[in-house]
Amino acid sequence: MxxxxxxxxxxxxxxxxxxxxxxxxxxxxxxxxxxxxxxxxxxxxxxxxxxxxxxxxxxxxxxxxxxxxxxxxxxxxxxxxxxxxxxxxxxxxxxxxxxxxxxxxxxxxxxxxxxxxxxxxxxxxxxxxxxxxxxxxxxxxxxxxxxxxxxxxxxxxxxxxxxxxxxxxxxxxxxxxxxIFPTGFHGAVTAGVGVGSTVYVAGAGPVGLAAATSAHLLGAAVVIVGDMNADRLAQAKSFGCETVDLSKGGPAEQIEQILGVPEVDCGVDAVGFEARGHGSNASEAPATVLNSLMEITAAGGALGIPGLYVTGDPGGIDEAAKKGALSLSLGTGWAKSLSFTTGQCxxxxxxxxxxxxxxxxxxxxxxxxxxxxxxxxxxxxxxxxxxxxxxxxxxxxxxxxxx
Missing domain, CATH: 3.90.180.10 (Medium-chain alcohol dehydrogenases, catalytic domain)
Structure with a gap:
C-alpha cells in the first residue's frame, strides 16, 4: 500500500x-x-x-x-x-x-x-x-x-x-x-467593485491581498488596504495598493488623506472574527472591522465579507463572542442602506x-x-x-x- x-x-x-x-x-x-x-x-x-x-x-x-x-x-x-x-x-x-x-x-x-x-x-x-x-x-x-x-x-x-x-x-x-483567489474575488464582487471604484480592504493577509488583486482586475480606480503589520502593508504596496496603518488609529482619517473624503464606494472584510481594535496597543475586538466598514462605506454601498465568522469560539473575549454574537452597529448599516454578503465563497x-x-x-x-x-x-x-x-x-x- x-x-x-x-x-x-x-x-x-x-x-x-x-x-x-x-x-x-x-x-x-x-x-x-x-x-x-x-x-x-x-x-x-x-x-x-x-x-x-x-x-x-x-x-x-x-x-x-x-x-x-x-x-x-x-x-x-x-x-x-x-x-x-x-x-x-x-x-x-x-x-x-x-x-x-x-x-x-x-x-x-x-x-x-x-x-x-x-x-x-x-x-x-x-x-x-x-x-x-x-x-x-x-x-x-x-x-x-x-x-x-x-x-x-x-x-x-x-x-x-x-x-x-x-x-x-x-x-x-x-x-x-x-x-483565496476566488474568495478575494467574491469579496470584491459582492462589495460592488467595478470600473472607477474606490475600495477599502480590511486585512493584508493572503485573502485581503487576493481581494485587492481582484479589485484591480475588476477596474477599481483606487484600492486601499488596511492592516497593522508593516511587512504585509509593504506587500500590498508592491502591486499598486494604497495602505492604511491601523496601528496609528482608525481608517477614516487616513482614507481622507488619500481620497480627499473619509469614505469609499466599496468595503471588504478579509479579517473575520479575530479582529483587533485600532491603535498600537489594541486588543481583540471582534466587531471592529464590520463596524468600521459601515462607517467608511458610502451610503448605498456594499460590504463583501469573506472573512470567517463562527458560531463557536472557545477563545472568545466574552460569552457573546464565544457564540459568534457580536456588538454590531446595525443601525449605521440600515441608515446608510448598506448591503452585506457573508459566507463561504x-x-x-x-x-x-x-x-x-x-x-x-x-x-x-x-x-x-x-x-x-x-x-x-x-x-x-x-x-x-x-x-x-x-x-x-x-x-x-x-x-x-x-x-
Whole structure:
C-alpha cells in the first residue's frame, strides 16, 4: 500500500506531520468525521496525488485553538492535484489530469448547487449546509495537506487544467484557485467593485491581498488596504495598493488623506472574527472591522465579507463572542442602506474565469500574495511563521512537483 503523510492539528499552537491511511472510496471513522458520513461510498470520487496544498488563515483559527477542532484532524482545504485513481462512476475526469479542487465540497445535485450556491451544498455535511476538506464541523472530509487525498463528486467539483506543462509552470498561481483567489474575488464582487471604484480592504493577509488583486482586475480606480503589520502593508504596496496603518488609529482619517473624503464606494472584510481594535496597543475586538466598514462605506454601498465568522469560539473575549454574537452597529448599516454578503465563497462561480486570467497572463496572484513553496515536513515551521505575521502565502509541496 502506498504511504501517506499529512499535516494534523494536535493541540493549540501545534501541528505535526503524521502517517495516515491512503484514501479509499469509502469514508472511514476518524478525527472530526461526522458519524453520519462513516461508511459513505464515494464511487463518484477520485484520489489525487497532491501537487500543491496551501496553508490558509482559516486553518490558523483551528491551530490557535479558536474552534472545537479535535486532535489529529488532518488539515488542508486548498488543494491542487494529479488524478491517480478514479471511482467507478466517474465519467469525464481521467487518470493523469491535473486539477484544482474548490475548497467547498458540493454534490452538484441539490437545489443550492443547481443555483450555483456551491458553498452551501445540502448533501455533503449532515449537520448544516456547506462543507470543506480538513475543517472542523464541515462533515469530516479528510484534509489535503497530505501526499494523497480523496475528492468526491469529481466530475462536478474538479477544474481540469487544459495543458499539463503549462499548469505545472504556473502552479504557484493556479494553486490559489482552490480558495483565496476566488474568495478575494467574491469579496470584491459582492462589495460592488467595478470600473472607477474606490475600495477599502480590511486585512493584508493572503485573502485581503487576493481581494485587492481582484479589485484591480475588476477596474477599481483606487484600492486601499488596511492592516497593522508593516511587512504585509509593504506587500500590498508592491502591486499598486494604497495602505492604511491601523496601528496609528482608525481608517477614516487616513482614507481622507488619500481620497480627499473619509469614505469609499466599496468595503471588504478579509479579517473575520479575530479582529483587533485600532491603535498600537489594541486588543481583540471582534466587531471592529464590520463596524468600521459601515462607517467608511458610502451610503448605498456594499460590504463583501469573506472573512470567517463562527458560531463557536472557545477563545472568545466574552460569552457573546464565544457564540459568534457580536456588538454590531446595525443601525449605521440600515441608515446608510448598506448591503452585506457573508459566507463561504462559491468557488465554482469564479474559478474557471480566474484560471483563464492566470493562463493568459492577465494577473500575477502568486507574486501579489508572495507565494513560497516549502516541503510537507516544514509545515509546522510554515504555520508558526505565518501565525507570527509573515507576509507570505505558504504552499506545501508534498510530492516534489514544485521546484
Amino acid at each position: 502506498t504511504g501517506n503523510k499529512a499535516v494534523a492539528y494536535k493541540e493549540p499552537g501545534k501541528v505535526e506531520v503524521i502517517d495516515v491511511d491512503y484514501p479509499t472510496f469509502e469514508l472511514k471513522d476518524g478525527p472530526g468525521v461526522n458519524p453520519a458520513n462513516v461508511g459513505r461510498t464515494v464511487n463518484h470520487g477520485v484520489i489525487l496525488k497532491t501537487v500543491a496544498t496551501n496553508i490558509c488563515g482559516s486553518d490558523q483559527h483551528m491551530v490557535r485553538g479558536r474552534t472545537t477542532a479535535p486532535p489529529d484532524l488532518v488539515l488542508g482545504h486548498e488543494i491542487t492535484g494529479e488524478v491517480v485513481e478514479v471511482g467507478r462512476d466517474v465519467e469525464f475526469i481521467k487518470v493523469g489530469d491535473i486539477c484544482s479542487v474548490p475548497f467547498n465540497i458540493a454534490c452538484g445535485r441539490c437545489r443550492n448547487c443547481k443555483e450555483r450556491k456551491t458553498g452551501i451544498c445540502l448533501n455533503v455535511n449532515p449537520d448544516r449546509p456547506g462543507s470543506a476538506y480538513g475543517y472542523v464541523d464541515m462533515g469530516g472530509w479528510v484534509g489535503g495537506q497530505a501526499n494523497y487525498v480523496l475528492v468526491p463528486y469529481a466530475d462536478w467539483n474538479l477544474l481540469k487544467f487544459p495543458d499539463r506543462d503549462q499548469a505545472l509552470e504556473k502552479m504557484l498561481d493556479l494553486t490559489m484557485l482552490s480558495d 462559491p468557488v465554482m462561480k469564479y474559478n474557471r474565469q480566474l484560471m483563464m486570467a492566470i493562463l493568459h497572463d492577465r494577473v500575477s496572484i502568486a507574486k501579489n500574495v508572495n507565494a513560497k513553496a516549502i516541503p510537507l515536513d516544514e509545515a509546522p515551521k510554515g504555520y508558526a511563521e505565518f501565525d507570527a505575521g509573515a507576509a507570505t502565502k505558504y504552499v506545501l509541496n508534498p510530492n516534489g512537483y514544485l521546484s
